[in-house]
Amino acid sequence: MDSEATVYRPEALIADDIDAYLDTHQHKSMLRFITCGSVDDGKSTLIGRLLYDSKMIFEDQLAALEADSKTSGTQGENIDFALLVDGLAAEREQGITIDVAYRFFATEKRKFIVADTPGHEQYTRNMVTGASTADLAIILIDARKGVLTQTKRHSYLAHLLGIRNIVLAVNKMDLIDYDQERYEAIVSAYDLFAKSIGISNFTPIPISGLAGDNIASLSDQTPWYAGKALIDHLETVEIGVNARRDGPMRMPVQWVNRPNLDFRGFAGQIASGTVKSGDKVRVVPSGKTSTVERIVTFDGDLEEASAGQSVTLTLADEIDCSRGDVIAAADAPPSAADQFEATIVWMDEQALLPGRAYMLKLGTQMVSATVQPPKYQINVNTMEQVAAKTLELNSIGVAEITTDRRIAFEGYNDADKGGRDLGGFILIDKVSNATVAAGMINFALRRSQNVHWQSVDITREAHASQKNQQPKLLWFTGLSGSGKSTIANLVEKKLYAVGKHSFLLDGDNVRHGLNKDLGFTDADRVENIRRISEVAKLMTDAGLIVLTAFISPFRAERQMARDLMDDAEFVEIFVDTPLEVAEKRDVKGLYKKARAGELKNFTGIDSPYEAPENPEIRIDTTQMTPEDAAEYIVDIVLGQWAPTI
Structure with a gap:
């Protein structure tokens, strides 16, 4: 295999050449690419071969690799190149890739950063991470197996994420005796699928990662193949940055x-x-x-x-x-809006909760955003648009997103306008800070352009001044039967008695009107609290002291309500009652029904309650009577003393 003309050999450099080489190397173009495909298609082996053929392995690494190969079960004198990339112990033990592995190598013509992405469906989110910055994708296919489900899934994701340079590497040709007819059948089958998802062009190459066929140079084993070797193609393919410079x-x-x-x-x-x-x-x-x-x-x-x-x-x-x-x-700016249609790849174990507020990071912008129920989910096998109420791990769907303020954006597919930078975003859980989804903006919704904030003459401050009070939102949270409504009602009576203007929003009462269309699923609970938060915000704009008595079981939704208010105006009051105590009270008989299986999604029984971690006020109802608790809360709210709890 003659690869002298294309491969950089650092050991051949002498001192006088170093400065010249470094200057040349610094100005080489950089190609970022990913390898993807189904499990055991040979992605890690291919990258190991690329590193080996480009002489990017030190002698001690090579010796260790040869020793490891003998214990890994590799046949004959062959080197197990996958061991260069599968660095996690769990990966080596199972013979699979779990995490995204990034590797650097260079040839005389170009520098490369390659991401080896997992093939297992459960690690699809890791593949999305690797593809988000790539200019090219190498889709590997095991020549013995042909086009598989993960081949289709990864091809669709690569195209969805804006990768327009696709290499179809039909691998393990040595295991089918370099059968041209089998190779052409695989290419034909992939071409049919590729066209169905919008991939108009791809470059097929028959290879063997283990034997090195058509990697650094053309192989004598495939005289019927008239294209380029893989490295030659990678060195000469056009990089997307060139198109962006013209935008x-x-x-x-x-x-x-x-x-x-x-x-x-x-x-x-x-x-x-x-x-x-x-x-x-x-x-x-x-x-x-x-x-x-x-x-x-x-x-x-x-x-x-x-x-x-x-x-x-x-x-x-x-x-x-x-x-x-x-x-x-100045004469061609990007758009700005606060409502979009977007394609979302869900990456979290916990399903999407429509209506929940997440942080949306787009470029250098960070805003609060809510996702509406999906319009549909995409079946990657058939490309069918399937009805869905939420998105599970690795699901791909289309939904509307609303942000709390206008942001600058471009459609993700507008590559010449920096679409990847201004159209690709991630969603972050506000409580755990975990990245839960990646998304691509398709377009702004027209209503986002038509609806504008109307300025009014009587301001929030004027309303509060007229009532001689500071608006506040007293957010009571706790289990059913904890005493939230009882204490909140007593607090409002005391505020009324001293001339304060207030209004109590009680969970049960609101569900008779504003939220009567909602049930008690996690998604409905999120929407219930979202609506209440918005109503409470409007009431505080009118200068009122608003009290809300809701279980509000999730920290994320309580944080969403807090984010709507100024820091000094939101008071979280945790009515802390142990489950066994609340269940003994069971004034409405709800716990009894829940234990009997007659009441589904009941908080504390078969639906979780996430207790506040740092509430402004904590009331231990095993130590305080409702009357004493109300007196204590009013004294704090009116500033007669600072809380010590």
């Missing part, structure tokens, strides 16, 4: 650089287009305009910069611009 200029602001009073710059990486000193720019979503004064880098000022470069821009005018804003071409 309109966009730069998400990562941070505001203000080292002193004489300098104020906006740092970030240009997502698309080119910017020059003197260009007119617009800040989105505010719409403010200015002119670029300087393009500052560590190595000095530039006259122009383009997609992929990290720079600091200074503007001619002192306009409001901060992290999360997008500086764009």
